[in-house]
Amino acid sequence: MDHQSEILSPEVGWILLGLLSLLWIGLGFYWGKKAKGMDGFMLAGRNVGLAFGTATAMATWVTSNTTMLAPQFALELGIWGMLAYSTAAVGLFLFAPLAKRIKQIMPTGYTSGDFIRLRYGSKAWYLFLIISIFYGFTWLISMGMAGGILMNALAGIPYTLGMTIILFVCIVYTVFGGLYAVIGTDFIQSLIIMIGIVVVGGAVLYSIDLDQVYNDLSTDKPMLIDMLLPASIMAIFNNLLFGIGEVFHSNVWWSRAFAIREGIGQKAFTLAGFFWLPVPIAAGFIALTSGTLGVNITSPDMVGPLMAGNILGKSGSIIVFIVFFCSLASSIDSLLAATSDLIVEDIYKRMINPKVGEKTLRRASVIIIVGLGLLAWMVCLPRIGTLASVLFFAGPLVASTIYPIVTGLFWPKATAKGAIWAMLGGSVIGLIAYFFLGWYTGSLIGAAVSIIVTTVFARMNDTQFDWNQLKDA
Amino acid sequence: MNFPLSVFNLLILASLLLMSVGATALIVMLINDIRTKKLW
Numbered sequence: 013m014d015h016q017s018e019i020l021s022p023e024v025g026w027i028l029l030g031l032l033s034l035l036w037i038g039l040g041f042y043w044g045k046k047a048k049g050m051d052g053f054m055l056a057g058r059n060v061g062l063a064f065g066t067a068t069a070m071a072t073w074v075t076s077n078t079t080m081l082a083p084q085f086a087l088e089l090g091i092w093g094m095l096a097y098s099t100a101a102v103g104l105f106l107f108a109p110l111a112k113r114i115k116q117i118m119p120t121g122y123t124s125g126d127f128i129r130l131r132y133g134s135k136a137w138y139l140f141l142i143i144s145i146f147y148g149f150t151w152l153i154s155m156g157m158a159g160g161i162l163m164n165a166l167a168g169i170p171y172t173l174g175m176t177i178i179l180f181v182c183i184v185y186t187v188f189g190g191l192y193a194v195i196g197t198d199f200i201q202s203l204i205i206m207i208g209i210v211v212v213g214g215a216v217l218y219s220i221d222l223d224q225v226y227n228d229l230s231t232d233k234p235m236l237i238d239m240l241l242p243a244s245i246m247a248i249f250n251n252l253l254f255g256i257g258e259v260f261h262s263n264v265w266w267s268r269a270f271a272i273r274e275g276i277g278q279k280a281f282t283l284a285g286f287f288w289l290p291v292p293i294a295a296g297f298i299a300l301t302s303g304t305l306g307v308n309i310t311s312p313d314m315v316g317p318l319m320a321g322n323i324l325g326k327s328g329s330i331i332v333f334i335v336f337f338c339s340l341a342s343s344i345d346s347l348l349a350a351t352s353d354l355i356v357e358d359i360y361k362r363m364i365n366p367k368v369g370e371k372t373l374r375r376a377s378v379i380i381i382v383g384l385g386l387l388a389w390m391v392c393l394p395r396i397g398t399l400a401s402v403l404f405f406a407g408p409l410v411a412s413t414i415y416p417i418v419t420g421l422f423w424p425k426a427t428a429k430g431a432i433w434a435m436l437g438g439s440v441i442g443l444i445a446y447f448f449l450g451w452y453t454g455s456l457i458g459a460a461v462s463i464i465v466t467t468v469f470a471r472m473n474d475t476q477f478d479w480n481q482l483k484d485a
Numbered sequence: 486m487n488f489p490l491s492v493f494n495l496l497i498l499a500s501l502l503l504m505s506v507g508a509t510a511l512i513v514m515l516i517n518d519i520r521t522k523k524l525w
Contacts, residue, residue, distance in 0.1 A: 056525055061523040061525055062517075062518060062523075063515040063524070064515075064518070064524065066511065070507075091488050091493065199511070202511065206505075206507055206511075207508050209504060210508070213504075214501060217501070222494050223490065226493050230487060234487065237488045237493065238486070238487060238488075239486045283510070286503065287503075287510075289503065290501070290503040290504050290507075291500075291504065293496060293497065293500035294497075294500040294501050294504055297497045297500070
């Protein structure tokens with residue numbers, strides 16, 4: 013990747029990296045003392061309150077993509093680009109009632125796989141696990157690589173070292189603290205992210221005149237403020253459906269629905285959606301000021317850090333470094349915990365060793381978190397630059413799971429066959445559309461096929477699902 | 486047709502304001518959860 017020169021000296025970068033690593037590991041050890049049984053380790057005791065519940069949903073959804081790509085979207089697709097990115101908040105809003113329902117009908121559940129297995133049977137469960145683990149692992153790798161690339165671009169820290177340290181730190185505190193550590197650190201990380209972006213955004217507003225920025229844009233790049241920019245409008249629909257699919261199927265969010273205290277889940281996810289919604293706009297608009305401030309951007313994905321460094325100097329660069337580190341760690345830890353839960357609960361416990369005791373299960377969790385981290389590290393090592401497109405390629409796959417999950421939770425007539433063919437058909441036809449019609453159609457078509465198939469099968473079905481079957485998860 | 490200037494300004498100011506409110510609300514919720522012993 014052709015980056016502009018770093019905005020912090022390597023010495024400052026190493027000091028910040030060291031201090032943040034120590035902080036998260038220390039907190040992981042501290043909170044890890046609470047993680048005694050598997051309910052504690054995997055689901056933080058199933059009693060997480062509103063503050064931690066809201067913060068963890070919000071922070072996990074703020075990835076390095078949010079803080080890096082939102083400014084790039086603004087720079088390339090203008091106001092609609094920022095708004096398109098913001099539509100990912102809809103996933104959190106729509107998951108809110110699902111979180112309430114999940115807690116009600118599966119009070120003892122552990123994973124999203126548990127739900128699919130009990131609701132739709134083994135075949136749908138296998139297919140779902142393939143989609144979910146593929147997506148979770150790809151997301152994990154993309155975050156690991158982004159970590160290395162960012163540390164290198166921001167402070168000149170070698171890619172391999174930066175990527176290794178970020179993955180190592182997240183593995184250590186997730187292994188010792190489980191979901192307690194993940195949720196606790198997410199709270200601090202979400203506050204840092206929000207305050208950091210407000211400080212940088214406020215400083216930008218203080219240094220420039222927004223009317224001037226608007227006038228410069230209308231003269232030099234009018235398409236960025238065009239209300240009818242076609243590419244951006246199409247990006248909205250794709251982003252919206254991809255976002256909903258990502259949230260609905262992923263065990264990252266299901267584990268939070270199980271972990272949050274009864275009666276709080278819906279409120280926590282709704283608030284998280286409101287707090288997340290402005291992040292892409294607040295982080296993105298900074299890019300639109302680059303013309304007015306005369307900053308030459310040669311690497312669009314680094315526009316956010318560059319502008320912050322340009323306006324706020326060293327302090328701005330330090331804030332950006334910390335915000336990026338927090339946005340990476342808050343997603344990597346959640347992915348490690350949730351994907352390993354899926355492997356431990358759904359594959360190890362349900363398929364390999366059904367009579368496993370709690371101690372062995374806890375040991376298996378540790379081994380799987382470390383193994384997953386190591387595997388991600390090995391894949392990240394060669395620094396493949398095309399992984400973002402692999403993650404995007406997962407769009408039709410995850411979009412095809414939206415409707416089977418929603419109908420599975422609320423509609424007793426939804427069938428196993430419908431879910432299997434909806435996921436298969438939606439994925440295959442969505443991928444064909446992705447390759448032959450355009451990337452922006454993949455999720456849309458995948459979701460549409462899935463809706464039609466699920467509905468047709470449910471309409472032909474006369475039996476009603478007994479919700480009590482989900483209680484013995 | 487362009488986005489009006491007022492919408493452009495409102496969008497940016499509202500996003501920063503909402504984030505400030507969000508950060509404050511999280512702290513208030515944290516204090517409340519600690520006070521009522523419902524942190525976790």
